[in-house]
Amino acid sequence: MAKLTTALLLATTLVVAGCAKKPPAYIPPAPGNVPANPGNGFAPGSRGDFERSVTSNTVNFALDSFTLEERARAILDSQATWLTRYPNVPVSLEGHCDERGTREYNLALGDRRALAAKNYLAARGVAPGRISTISYGKERPIALGSDEASWAQNRRAVTIVLN
Amino acid sequence: MLHKTIFALALAAVATVGQAQTAPAPAPAPVQTPAPVQTPAPTGPTDPQQQGELVVDVVGGVSAPLGIAIPVMPTAEIVNTPAGRTDVLGEQLAQIVTGDLRNSGLFKPLDSGVKPIPYPEVTAPTFDYWGPAGAAALVQGFIRANGDGTLTVGCYLYDVFSRRELARQGFVVAPADWRRAGHKCADMVYSKLTGEGPYFDSRVAYVSETGPKGKRIKRLALMDQDGENHTFLTNGQAIALTPRFSPDQRAIVYMSYLDDRPAIYVYDIASKRQRMLVPNTNLTFAPRVSPDGRWVLFSMAIGGNTDVYRVALGGGTPQRLTDSPGIDTGGTYSPDGGRIVFESDRSGTQQLYVMNADGSQQQRISFGNGRYATPVWSPRGNLIAFTKLAGSFRIGVMSPAGGNEQLLTDGAQDEGPSWSPNGRVLMFFRSTGGGSGRADLWSVDLTGVNLRHVSTPLDGSDPGWGPLRP
Numbered sequence: 357m358a359k360l361t362t363a364l365l366l367a368t369t370l371v372v373a374g375c376a377k378k379p380p381a382y383i384p385p386a387p388g389n390v391p392a393n394p395g396n397g398f399a400p401g402s403r404g405d406f407e408r409s410v411t412s413n414t415v416n417f418a419l420d421s422f423t424l425e426e427r428a429r430a431i432l433d434s435q436a437t438w439l440t441r442y443p444n445v446p447v448s449l450e451g452h453c454d455e456r457g458t459r460e461y462n463l464a465l466g467d468r469r470a471l472a473a474k475n476y477l478a479a480r481g482v483a484p485g486r487i488s489t490i491s492y493g494k495e496r497p498i499a500l501g502s503d504e505a506s507w508a509q510n511r512r513a514v515t516i517v518l519n
Numbered sequence: 520m521l522h523k524t525i526f527a528l529a530l531a532a533v534a535t536v537g538q539a540q541t542a543p544a545p546a547p548a549p550v551q552t553p554a555p556v557q558t559p560a561p562t563g564p565t566d567p568q569q570q571g572e573l574v575v576d577v578v579g580g581v582s583a584p585l586g587i588a589i590p591v592m593p594t595a596e597i598v599n600t601p602a603g604r605t606d607v608l609g610e611q612l613a614q615i616v617t618g619d620l621r622n623s624g625l626f627k628p629l630d631s632g633v634k635p636i637p638y639p640e641v642t643a644p645t646f647d648y649w650g651p652a653g654a655a656a657l658v659q660g661f662i663r664a665n666g667d668g669t670l671t672v673g674c675y676l677y678d679v680f681s682r683r684e685l686a687r688q689g690f691v692v693a694p695a696d697w698r699r700a701g702h703k704c705a706d707m708v709y710s711k712l713t714g715e716g717p718y719f720d721s722r723v724a725y726v727s728e729t730g731p732k733g734k735r736i737k738r739l740a741l742m743d744q745d746g747e748n749h750t751f752l753t754n755g756q757a758i759a760l761t762p763r764f765s766p767d768q769r770a771i772v773y774m775s776y777l778d779d780r781p782a783i784y785v786y787d788i789a790s791k792r793q794r795m796l797v798p799n800t801n802l803t804f805a806p807r808v809s810p811d812g813r814w815v816l817f818s819m820a821i822g823g824n825t826d827v828y829r830v831a832l833g834g835g836t837p838q839r840l841t842d843s844p845g846i847d848t849g850g851t852y853s854p855d856g857g858r859i860v861f862e863s864d865r866s867g868t869q870q871l872y873v874m875n876a877d878g879s880q881q882q883r884i885s886f887g888n889g890r891y892a893t894p895v896w897s898p899r900g901n902l903i904a905f906t907k908l909a910g911s912f913r914i915g916v917m918s919p920a921g922g923n924e925q926l927l928t929d930g931a932q933d934e935g936p937s938w939s940p941n942g943r944v945l946m947f948f949r950s951t952g953g954g955s956g957r958a959d960l961w962s963v964d965l966t967g968v969n970l971r972h973v974s975t976p977l978d979g980s981d982p983g984w985g986p987l988r989p
Contacts, residue, residue, distance in 0.1 A: 455932070458906055458934055460893065465846065467825070496734070497732060501954060
């Protein structure tokens with residue numbers, strides 16, 4: 357619970373920062389000069405490092421929507437910050453849907469969600485060539501219930517570090 | 520490898536020239552029995568209302584299924600064949616015919632009082648026995664092992680009360696195809712008595728499911744319409760979705776997550792090899808083959824915009840048919856190939872649209888409450904089946920012009936209808952909610968009656984009902 361609060365505070369800060377100025381120019385760090393993330397125990401630039409460093413690897417969506425709302429944008433800002441720090445790390449964006457759409461429509465909707473997140477990261481300076489997308493439609497729910505809370509969790513785009 | 524043989528009988532007006540030429544056995548009727556000489560020429564299925572003739576009313580649904588008896592098909596000589604002993608096969612053939620006719624919902628096969636018949640009785644029924652037993656119609660047949668390794672199955676349909684033969688056909692099959700002879704016999708009976716086209720000798724491609732909801736294993740699978748001859752075509756390492764037959768039944772188009780690249784593949788049934796339909800990096804899905812087998816309609820997502828395209832079944836450059844900025848998917852041809860029905864969210868929610876095959880004259884046809892998805896044009900051309908989303912998912916039909924909407928199922932999550940070859944039955948999948956999230960196959964008559972669970976070895980979804988086999 358304490359961790360979640362911290363995450364929310366961080367997210368808010370990032371949103372403010374994100375709104376206050378243009379996305380930073382893409383500046384690759386000098387080789388060998390990558391700042392470590394002391395304390396998280398993962399190799400810098402690794403998937404574990406990413407997941408410990410960002411607010412979340414997942415953004416959620418409203419029903420039948422691929423619009424990035426405020427909290428989703430804040431999460432993606434934190435991801436963009438990390439991805440800017442490790443400019444050679446490729447990522448995959450997975451788009452997912454809840455079970456209240458038909459299979460094929462959800463494949464298209466999942467694609468739109470993944471792409472919305474990708475485009476946002478690209479606008480924040482992450483080279484689009486680093487970001488692949490894949491839609492899973494409703495094939496890979498993370499919450500298994502058939503209720504509002506589960507559906508809300510399943511409508512998501514997940515950033516996966518590919519290394 | 521199935522030949523229809525027409526009995527060498529002067530009165531067998533059912534003979535069609537093309538098929539008769541391929542008939543390898545000149546006289547498959549039981550040799551110990553004289554062929555019936557007073558049999559009137561069978562009438563075609565187009566005039567079932569001829570006076571006094573037995574007919575099953577299929578218009579008003581299935582209020583009173585027709586009582587029918589299907590005794591074990593005797594054999595003149597018990598022979599061991601690769602398919603089994605001929606006497607055992609005779610029992611199983613009668614069970615196949617019984618199962619098919621019962622599952623149609625239009626027939627009530629007798630459960631008791633079905634006596635075994637001796638071989639000579641096949642063409643000389645004891646009508647006095649079957650009438651009181653409750654049978655208005657009688658199906659008798661025989662099985663014979665031929666010297667060349669094939670099997671001959673004879674199939675006769677009788678009207679018990681008028682004491683007449685209504686139809687007869689013989690089928691010469693390779694042992695591996697023995698079940699098909701039973702389905703062909705059932706198809707003859709069904710067509711003759713209902714006036715509807717046949718559909719029992721057909722297959723279903725579908726997705727076999729197992730494993731937990733969040734990590735479901737989905738394999739491409741193929742089976743006969745009655746669930747027999749089941750085979751898995753993929754091993755489950757990649758998610759398989761939405762299979763559809765090509766009209767010649769040599770290929771199945773489907774979607775696979777092979778190599779984490781969700782795309783459409785063309786699977787060749789004989790060689791068990793597959794190739795990507797459109798080799799590019801875009802998401803391709805929702806494949807449907809055109810009635811002439813030349814084209815595949817499919818959806819492709821480019822830059823967040825999903826449109827309906829077509830491409831030659833053999834591959835080539837896709838041609839875009841829709842260009843709305845929304846999600847256009849689920850495109851399916853009309854049986855004459857001239858038009859396409861598809862779903863689009865261009866109005867804000869999923870709705871059904873029809874257009875010409877070249878993409879022109881796009882016109883919305885669904886206007887009811889809720890969303891509409893997965894349209895499928897009936898093989899007869901007069902109906903479009905769909906999934907309706909309005910709180911629950913239900914299967915329904917409407918006319919191609921958009922009127923006469925009728926919902927056929929009332930499950931919580933029924934999705935993805937597929938027509939039987941004769942356009943009489945719809946197969947779909949029904950999911951259960953909650954943590955299991957299991958899905959299985961069901962079928963329903965287009966009048967909304969005779970809802971049936973279709974048994975599969977594991978769970979099942981995404982049925983694609985193939986054409987009638989030749």
